[in-house]
Amino acid sequence: MLRCLPKVPDFIIPFQSLALPTFHISSVSHCLHKHIELNSPCPTDLSDYIVLLQQCTNRKSLWDLRRTHLHMHKSGFPHLSLGNKLIQSYLKCGSIEDASNLFDEMPQRHIVTWNSMISAYVCHGLSGEAIGLFERMCLENVFADEFTFSIVFKAFSDMGLVHGGRKAHGLLVVLGVEVSDAFVGSGLVDMYAKFGRLRDARLVCDRVVEKDVVLLTALIVGCTQHGENGEALEVFRGMIVEGIKANDFTFSSILIACGVLGDRSGMQIHGLMVKFGYDYVVACRTSLVTMYSKCGSIDDSLKVFERCPGANLVTWTALITGLVQNGREESSLLMFKQMVGKSLSPNAFTLSSVLRACSVLAMYEQGQQIHCIVFKTGLHGERYVGAALIDMYGKCGSIGMARLVFDSLDKRGVVLINSMINSYAQSGYGEGAVELFDHMRKSGIEPNDATFLSVLSACSNAGLVEEGCRIFSSLQRNSKLDPSTDHYACVVDLLGRAGRLEEAENLIKQVEEPDVVLWRTLLSACRIHGKVEMARRVMTRVLELDQGNEGAHVLLSNIFASAGEWSEVSNMKIAMKDMKLKKSPGMSWIKVDREVHTFMAGDPSHPSATEINEELERLREKIESLGYVPDVRFVLQDLNEEEKKRSLYYHSEKIAIAFGLLSNKHNNTCIRIFKNLRVCGDCHNWIKYVSKVSEREIIARDAKRFHHFTDGMCSCGDHW
DNA sequence: CTAGGGTTAG
Numbered sequence: 001m002l003r004c005l006p007k008v009p010d011f012i013i014p015f016q017s018l019a020l021p022t023f024h025i026s027s028v029s030h031c032l033h034k035h036i037e038l039n040s041p042c043p044t045d046l047s048d049y050i051v052l053l054q055q056c057t058n059r060k061s062l063w064d065l066r067r068t069h070l071h072m073h074k075s076g077f078p079h080l081s082l083g084n085k086l087i088q089s090y091l092k093c094g095s096i097e098d099a100s101n102l103f104d105e106m107p108q109r110h111i112v113t114w115n116s117m118i119s120a121y122v123c124h125g126l127s128g129e130a131i132g133l134f135e136r137m138c139l140e141n142v143f144a145d146e147f148t149f150s151i152v153f154k155a156f157s158d159m160g161l162v163h164g165g166r167k168a169h170g171l172l173v174v175l176g177v178e179v180s181d182a183f184v185g186s187g188l189v190d191m192y193a194k195f196g197r198l199r200d201a202r203l204v205c206d207r208v209v210e211k212d213v214v215l216l217t218a219l220i221v222g223c224t225q226h227g228e229n230g231e232a233l234e235v236f237r238g239m240i241v242e243g244i245k246a247n248d249f250t251f252s253s254i255l256i257a258c259g260v261l262g263d264r265s266g267m268q269i270h271g272l273m274v275k276f277g278y279d280y281v282v283a284c285r286t287s288l289v290t291m292y293s294k295c296g297s298i299d300d301s302l303k304v305f306e307r308c309p310g311a312n313l314v315t316w317t318a319l320i321t322g323l324v325q326n327g328r329e330e331s332s333l334l335m336f337k338q339m340v341g342k343s344l345s346p347n348a349f350t351l352s353s354v355l356r357a358c359s360v361l362a363m364y365e366q367g368q369q370i371h372c373i374v375f376k377t378g379l380h381g382e383r384y385v386g387a388a389l390i391d392m393y394g395k396c397g398s399i400g401m402a403r404l405v406f407d408s409l410d411k412r413g414v415v416l417i418n419s420m421i422n423s424y425a426q427s428g429y430g431e432g433a434v435e436l437f438d439h440m441r442k443s444g445i446e447p448n449d450a451t452f453l454s455v456l457s458a459c460s461n462a463g464l465v466e467e468g469c470r471i472f473s474s475l476q477r478n479s480k481l482d483p484s485t486d487h488y489a490c491v492v493d494l495l496g497r498a499g500r501l502e503e504a505e506n507l508i509k510q511v512e513e514p515d516v517v518l519w520r521t522l523l524s525a526c527r528i529h530g531k532v533e534m535a536r537r538v539m540t541r542v543l544e545l546d547q548g549n550e551g552a553h554v555l556l557s558n559i560f561a562s563a564g565e566w567s568e569v570s571n572m573k574i575a576m577k578d579m580k581l582k583k584s585p586g587m588s589w590i591k592v593d594r595e596v597h598t599f600m601a602g603d604p605s606h607p608s609a610t611e612i613n614e615e616l617e618r619l620r621e622k623i624e625s626l627g628y629v630p631d632v633r634f635v636l637q638d639l640n641e642e643e644k645k646r647s648l649y650y651h652s653e654k655i656a657i658a659f660g661l662l663s664n665k666h667n668n669t670c671i672r673i674f675k676n677l678r679v680c681g682d683c684h685n686w687i688k689y690v691s692k693v694s695e696r697e698i699i700a701r702d703a704k705r706f707h708h709f710t711d712g713m714c715s716c717g718d719h720w
Numbered sequence: 721c722t723a724g725g726g727t728t729a730g
Contacts (some may be wrong), residue, residue: 088721115722186724217725221724249726256727283727290728317728335729349728384729391730415730450730 109473127155153187193222229257255287259294293322329357355388394423428716432464456490462720498527561636588652602650624690670697
């Protein structure tokens with residue numbers, strides 16, 4: 001192949017004939033007055049300067065380098081003859097700017113110089129500049145070589161320029177550059193894999209004659225990043241079989257695939273890693289921590305972590321995240337504390353994990369503390385952190401704070417909007433959710449399936465039937481998204497609660513393979529509307545799909561109980577006992593002075609039980625005078641009227657609230673209680689009255705959502 | 721003289 005440029009000699013152009021570049025003077029003029037001795041006295045020839053440049057580069061001293069440069073310039077030495085060496089030196093000293101200015105001055109440039117500049121841009125994350133230079137190179141008829149191509153594809157993949165990358169691939173073929181070169185090949189494989197074109201990546205990989213570890217690792221990473229984890233493992237196996245030795249990069253990548261697969265392959269790889277001696281590389285250990293936690297063996301993650309003296313921020317974060325994902329939120333927060341104690345500063349990954357722990361545990365104060373850390377670390381603009389904050393405040397019932405965080409963020413991607421809509425949904429602010437959803441569409445942001453799920457559940461939580469139906473039909477018309485059973489479940493819930501049970505049932509029949517959740521949702525609608533006959537019919541559907549569905553049994557028995565069919569209720573009880581199904585007991589808890597107090601219905605074991613009873617009695621008098629009447633329809637045992645009233649009286653949420661009022665009599669902060677099941681109708685009504693007489697805001701999080709009670713009203717508008 | 725692949729999150 002013909003090269004346009006002759007081998008460029010290392011000289012050229014006398015200094016005098018050049019227009020004096022402004023850069024030299026401005027950037028180094030401050031050195032002029034400093035009479036610091038150069039290491040070698042008054043260099044005059046090429047070899048002296050080469051030695052000097054080498055010294056500057058070794059010391060990585062940009063300052064000395066500029067002085068040497070200036071010296072050449074002032075002494076009339078044709079410094080551009082050393083242009084390439086100077087550029088290399090500048091790049092090694094970390095100044096792309098000096099290098100780039102010098103590059104522009106050079107009348108002719110060696111291919112090595114071009115490559116060095118392009119490479120430097122890519123390595124400093126300036127891929128746009130790199131591509132610009134690559135294009136300029138083409139325009140100036142300089143032929144790119146295998147070095148150019150080994151670096152430039154990364155620039156295209158960084159910038160997400162599929163078309164440009166493919167064009168560069170075309171140019172490579174036209175120029176006759178060897179595609180079978182492993183360096184060029186891995187650049188291409190990496191690019192195609194990152195674009196999700198795994199088939200192209202595979203094809204390129206197959207054409208490389210002498211495959212090496214880097215090339216195959218690039219392919220493995222491509223596979224894992226696009227969910228082809230089995231395939232990744234196959235590539236790995238093939239690699240071992242062919243005798244190509246895996247290294248730390250390979251191990252840390254393949255373990256990701258093992259974690260997703262969740263089988264025993266991870267342990268096998270772990271063994272191999274020990275054998276190859278890579279198990280003490282921190283990145284590999286980090287991947288091990290993640291792999292074991294994804295496989296559900298969080299204790300193994302802990303073991304790996306304990307024996308990892310060089311744990312860095314990523315390792316800690318992997319462990320903290322693993323703990324949260326394995327339901328050990330408290331330990332994750334303790335670990336976080338330990339990590340901060342080691343003066344490791346958390347990053348966005350760490351913070352979104354610990355915020356998630358706070359939101360699961362509804363730990364409002366801790367969540368706020370972490371919000372402070374978010375500000376201190378300057379990560380409040382990060383999208384994932386923002387989403388986690390919105391979610392945390394939402395799950396702690398502080399919808400106002402959630403919105404505040406949301407409004408403070410300017411880049412509103414779909415993830416953030418989903419978090420906000422979801423927070424509205426859980427607190428029952430259906431209008432807020434729908435408004436945000438409509439606003440999002442108007443501003444041209446495409447909702448995804450999670451958006452639809454959140455907004456539909458918001459509608460069903462708030463009883464916005466028409467809005468919900470409108471949104472669901474827009475989902476059905478959406479060509480890019482298919483409604484899932486979860487979406488259907490929301491609409492079934494919405495119609496069911498609104499009493500449109502036949503419509504709900506017909507909707508389920510439209511689903512190809514309706515799952516048990518759909519039928520159970522309809523069953524719960526039957527309970528609300530007391531449809532005993534329909535409930536029997538729906539129950540047979542539930543049992544076809546899931547014999548031992550505890551929730552459905554409880555629901556049906558509640559339906560019989562409210563209809564007064566006590567013989568059916570006792571039949572159900574026997575049936576459930578036979579099947580070893582247990583109704584989980586209702587529980588409420590409240591945090592007072594850093595301590596969590598848990599209450600069960602009628603439980604007299606709390607040290608303040610007497611005071612609580614007195615408080616309950618005082619509240620009863622006050623609210624009955626305002627018109628509260630116990631609603632015995634919510635008593636599901638076969639008792640007489642008086643006994644029924646008594647049993648309502650000791651529901652756990654009432655006890656928790658009475659205790660909360662007692663415990664902070666003198667300040668009027670809001671009372672937050674949590675319940676493991678859903679709030680019963682009588683308690684809901686009771687809390688409304690209590691919020692009025694005590695002039696306190698009461699927030700109750702039940703199994704599914706939040707209720708904000710103020711001045712005798714609830715945010716759910718009695719829809720739940 | 722210039723070159724390629726990795727670990728943590730919703």
